[in-house]
Amino acid sequence: MKRFPVQKQTLAIMVVLLPLLALFIYVSLRSGPLAPIPVTVTRVENQSIAPALFGIGTVEARYSYKIGPTVAGRVKRLNVHVGDLVKAGQVLGEMDPIDLDQRIRSQEAALKRSRAQVDEALARQNYAQTQARRYEELLAARSTSEEIVTGKKHELRVAETNLDAAREESVRVRAERDALIVQRRNLLLVAPVDGLVVLRNAEPGTTLVAGQAVVELLDPQSLWINVRFDQIHAQGLNANLAARIVMRTQAAELTGRVLRVEPLADAVTEEILAKVVFEKIPDPLPAVGELVEVTVALPALAAAPVVPNAAIQRISGQLGVWQVVGDDLHFTPVILGAADLDGHIQIREGLKAGDQVVVYSAKALTLRSRIDVVEQIPGVPR
């Protein structure tokens, strides 16, 4: 009976020490570098994916018009404001004509004067003609001298020439007046097309140089999107592909299509440029310059082995996946095919449907890693 208390004590100490020891072994093996790495695996599936291209762009107008004077001048009046819709031929404003009206009046007076001169020359010519005829008849009756008749004929020629000169002068003066009228009309700022006023650069009284725009118009029906795609992700971009358009201002998705892919790429930003048109111009009109996200859907591809892109690793310069065969982990080099925007990537070579590959891992894997296949990596918020 003497041994029993000791045994009881031994038992008690075992109850304390053994779990402690077990916990210690568990802690040493299940945490730190010796612990197996939790991974999730998936089977490679044969499936068809629909790649898509993603780019951002800005709304721009295909046709925009800068309207301003062709010579330096001062703005006299401006009838339109930003946001006005104008018709082709509508007068938007006018440049100050300064002395142009007076010059037109002066030219009109000059024109009248030149007409009077024509009348005068005509009268002289008529008189000279009558005289010449009369003297010719007198010469035929031998009642005047040859010299006088020659003199009268000469006077007639001079009168005729004077009449011609007066007529030409009249034409010149009229042309000059017409030129001034055209110039006067040119001072009107006229809309070349139906459009929307988007900019009013100068107010009446402002002096402008030739070519400076007073008003900018654009054709609202010609709005399109100038989209930029990274060159590395622009394979398959073509005209007429359907596009989904998300504007920064509105959550609703619009539809459109690729109108053309620009032959010139941006060499500095390494981007391909494309123009995407709206299927239907949105109402209200989107602001020109607004940021837009464009997703262009490419045709679906034939079924091929597909893995999530999270499975792709690069080990010593080689792309591949960690393949799980039985309990063993080994690195399988692969050749990647097309990818879609949801993170699926086709494998051209290296894997077949049914292969088991590591998708997520709690740490970088190496060939010596021990793995522990789990449903979800611990610590990931759901």
Added chain:
Amino acid sequence: MISLAGRDIMHDWGKFVFTGVGLGLLIGVTLSMAGIYRGMVDDGKALLDNSRADLWVVQQGTLGPYAESSSIYDDVWRGIRAMPGVEQTANVTYLTMQVHQGERDVRSMVTGVTAGDPGSSGWPPYLVAGRQITRGHYEAVVDIATGFKLGDRLKIRRNHYTVVGLTRRMVSSGGDPIVFIPLKDAQEVQFLKDNDAILQQRRRTAANPAFNRPQVPGLLEDVISSQSTNTYVNAVLVQVAAGYDTEEVAQSIRRWKRLTVYTRSQMEDILIGKLIATSARQIAMFLVILSIVSAAIVAFIIYTMTLGKIREIAVLKLIGTRNRTIAALIMQQSIALGVIGFVVGKITATLLMAPIFPKYVLLEPVDSAIGFVAVVVICILASIIAIRAALKVDPAEAIGG
């Protein structure tokens, strides 16, 4: 044979175990402190590992991109890519900033990764959920330490990013979690000022008569648009092709491209030797002091424990027990105490202490082994002092002398 030490422990095992647990908590703190130091160094190395580069090409004469700011043109990579021995190049940008999500914001390092296939340099090497970035804009892969979930919308500067993937252990050298976003967005993030600043800048430019010339319509617009682009990145990551010497490739880039190039070991020196040197030394110093204090406390506990048994030892001597047996009793007890303390310490450090630290705590098995040896050695040394005291005891004390 009956173990004298065992019998003595059994005699008052509750007290013994509790002393061991107390000791264990102290050892646990010391191990955690070692873990904090290791974690700090590992944070620095994780950044280098995760970028998966052999060479870092940065602005000439800088210690960039981590320790100093560095900026080079974003088309420099083309020239580098053509150098012999270069397998892959990738532009990268780093910027530590507050990333907003709803009401809260998280300090993180925003890293711009160049477009390409998963597995490129600079990309997160592994994920724990979600997928890698597939769109060229407005997607993010974040470290789970940020607390963001899949599908969260983040606000970085004025743009919104959707979290599409989660990763782990992707931290800056300061321990801030990394947010990976596409390079073009990241360039904008680095450069883009707030709207007020842009507006002010436009006004300032417009007020400058050199740029706002009526004779040259359009000049002002062009100048302004040239002010709002960023063609810089912080570094180019280079992977060296198999069969080439890293140092040689680095040397040829330094020589012909007139840029500063760091190899992995140089980068490690910069990060650990310069960037986190002071704070790491601070922790290391604290670790040293803590170790000394722990050692002293262990020694005191064993010494007082022995002195508490001085009467029993005197009895043992009186009945003619050999000195060796008494020495063994004390030493075995102190080693047992040390072992229990270490076991408890390791368990508490791993399960209770390490997980609650906000930054990474790396408990290395090597550290544990060193800790174990140190604990045993300290126990032995402490017990030697105690043994000396015990052996000097006069057996007469046993009978109340």
